[in-house]
Amino acid sequence: SEYEEVGGQQTRFTPEAIEKLCENTKFNKRELQLMYRGFKQECPSGMVKEEAFKGIYAQFFPRESDTSQYAHYVFNTFDQDHSGSITFNDLVAGLSILSRGTVQEKLRWVFNLYDINGDGYITKDELSRIISSVYDQTGRPVDPLVDDRATKEHVERVFQKLDLNQDGVVTIDEFLDSCTQDENIAKAIGFFDTVL
Numbered sequence: 001s002e003y004e005e006v007g008g009q010q011t012r013f014t015p016e017a018i019e020k021l022c023e024n025t026k027f028n029k030r031e032l033q034l035m036y037r038g039f040k041q042e043c044p045s046g047m048v049k050e051e052a053f054k055g056i057y058a059q060f061f062p063r064e065s066d067t068s069q070y071a072h073y074v075f076n077t078f079d080q081d082h083s084g085s086i087t088f089n090d091l092v093a094g095l096s097i098l099s100r101g102t103v104q105e106k107l108r109w110v111f112n113l114y115d116i117n118g119d120g121y122i123t124k125d126e127l128s129r130i131i132s133s134v135y136d137q138t139g140r141p142v143d144p145l146v147d148d149r150a151t152k153e154h155v156e157r158v159f160q161k162l163d164l165n166q167d168g169v170v171t172i173d174e175f176l177d178s179c180t181q182d183e184n185i186a187k188a189i190g191f192f193d194t195v196l
Contacts, residue, residue, distance in 0.1 A: 021089065025096035032092065039088050047085040050075045061137055070133035077113045103180065111175045121169040122162070128155045 021032050042048070042056060050072065057071040078086045078094045097105045112118075116126045132151055162170045162178050179185045 021092060025092050026100035027092065027096060035092065035095075036088055039091065047087050048091075049085050050079075053086060065138060066136040070130075070137050073113055073116065073130060073133060076116075077109065104176065107176055107179050108172065110179075111172050114175075121171060122175065123169055124155060124159050127159055127162075127170075128152075131155055131158070 053075045054068050054071040058067045061067050078090050097109045114122045114130050164174045
């Protein structure tokens with residue numbers, strides 16, 4: 001197949017481009033072709049903007065949940081070049097790590113998700129924002145005071161566990177060390193291993 005130009009962007013892959021993606025990801029040619037077909041059905045322009053991504057993401061959760069903030073963080077983690085859109089390559093690179101990456105690769109991806117401002121550190125505020133967005137998408141309790149207290153307690157417990165040197169920020173090394181030593185986290189990370 002040929003490249004198709006839409007707004008100056010390549011939206012159809014040649015066999016050479018698929019081969020290159022096979023080399024750079026943990027997916028085979030057939031898997032990439034299937035994913036590309038699905039991507040093109042949802043995103044005919046070959047790119048997905050954040051609002052469209054949020055709509056697609058929300059389809060996987062109950063109606064009463066609010067997925068928009070967490071989807072924003074996930075979108076930013078996939079949008080490595082900060083262009084405001086995710087290409088098929090961006091999506092496949094992230095999915096390759098999440099579904100077939102090593103524990104270290106997955107944890108680095110998660111660290112980047114939590115490091116909202118991209119400065120190389122996770123702060124208590126960033127952790128709080130992520131945890132709150134997770135609570136939003138899974139459905140909040142009816143009593144907001146109980147919910148706020150539970151969120152703060154959860155953030156405090158997790159942050160104390162991650163901030164090994166107690167300096168008020170979590171580095172990538174602290175994150176990797178504390179997460180790889182926690183059996184529950186290792187099991188949770190293994191949950192993402194999939195076969196398409």
